[in-house]
Amino acid sequence: MIKNSAIEIRPLAGALGAEIIGADLSNGPDDATFEQIFTALMDYGVLMIRDQDLTPEQQKAFCQRIGDPLPVPFVKTLDDHPEIIAIIKEADERTEMVFGGTWHADFSFLAAPPKASCLYARELPSHGGDTLFASMTKAYDNLSHGMQAMLQDMKVVHSGRRSYGPVGTFAKSQLDSIGVTASKEGDAEVLHPVVAVIPESGKRSLFINDIYAIRFENMTEEESAPLLKFLCEQARCPENLCRLDWQPGSLALWDNRTTMHYAVNDYDGQRREMHRVTIAGEPLQGIQ
Numbered sequence: 001m002i003k004n005s006a007i008e009i010r011p012l013a014g015a016l017g018a019e020i021i022g023a024d025l026s027n028g029p030d031d032a033t034f035e036q037i038f039t040a041l042m043d044y045g046v047l048m049i050r051d052q053d054l055t056p057e058q059q060k061a062f063c064q065r066i067g068d069p070l071p072v073p074f075v076k077t078l079d080d081h082p083e084i085i086a087i088i089k090e091a092d093e094r095t096e097m098v099f100g101g102t103w104h105a106d107f108s109f110l111a112a113p114p115k116a117s118c119l120y121a122r123e124l125p126s127h128g129g130d131t132l133f134a135s136m137t138k139a140y141d142n143l144s145h146g147m148q149a150m151l152q153d154m155k156v157v158h159s160g161r162r163s164y165g166p167v168g169t170f171a172k173s174q175l176d177s178i179g180v181t182a183s184k185e186g187d188a189e190v191l192h193p194v195v196a197v198i199p200e201s202g203k204r205s206l207f208i209n210d211i212y213a214i215r216f217e218n219m220t221e222e223e224s225a226p227l228l229k230f231l232c233e234q235a236r237c238p239e240n241l242c243r244l245d246w247q248p249g250s251l252a253l254w255d256n257r258t259t260m261h262y263a264v265n266d267y268d269g270q271r272r273e274m275h276r277v278t279i280a281g282e283p284l285q286g287i288q
């Protein structure tokens, strides 16, 4: 446990994740507390900040300290808050899929992928509905030197088409409560370095995920699939994960460039509502 004057930081697992106790985000926080939170975010990849009582304005104001809230494509936002999406599963919804129910980094198919995301619990099931996170910096560190050397100059194509394209999951899905509009724009492709260097920390992060990373540059999907599968599977081995358990008032904040995450769909019959602010990032740089 790491204690300081303002907040307590309790690591959650070996690879990533920490709980923050004693922060009040409703009025600020002050610069010193914000610095501690931001440093913890860079160190631990994902934070679970407990015991918050925030309006949508206060959630956005906190996020603004990190970067500009991003109006995200494809997903309907709150009427008065174009930067907040409501992720809802209704009590009577019975679907195999929930929003976020595949391993991903949020909107990694954008040319400037989001730097961070902030998810606030509005209504929770009595149990279940956790969110799993994987460390993509540890996933890179755990690779052999040979594999790291091979990946360091490679680029990877990301696309939203498996989710948001005309034949993607959401085009076919029954998840009306999320308000996704899949379209042709979902098929767009962008190129990112496979190994991204995080400007604030210098850490190297494997910038792939199961749903949006579709192939390596100058390779077909078939040729790319075995290596992408190997890299994603080793990234989500149990030792590389942490599990966020939600409690009333919990707010999660994650570095979207160094983690991927997965929403667990194990609470049929109960309503869950989360509000997400997605924070704008910069185009990613590879190893120079």
Ligand code: SIN
Pocket (backbone or CB within 6 Å): 087, 099, 100, 101, 106, 117, 119, 129, 130, 131, 261, 262, 263, 264, 274, 276
């Ligand atoms: C997301 O992928 O942003 C949603 C995660 C969750 O609902 O737990």
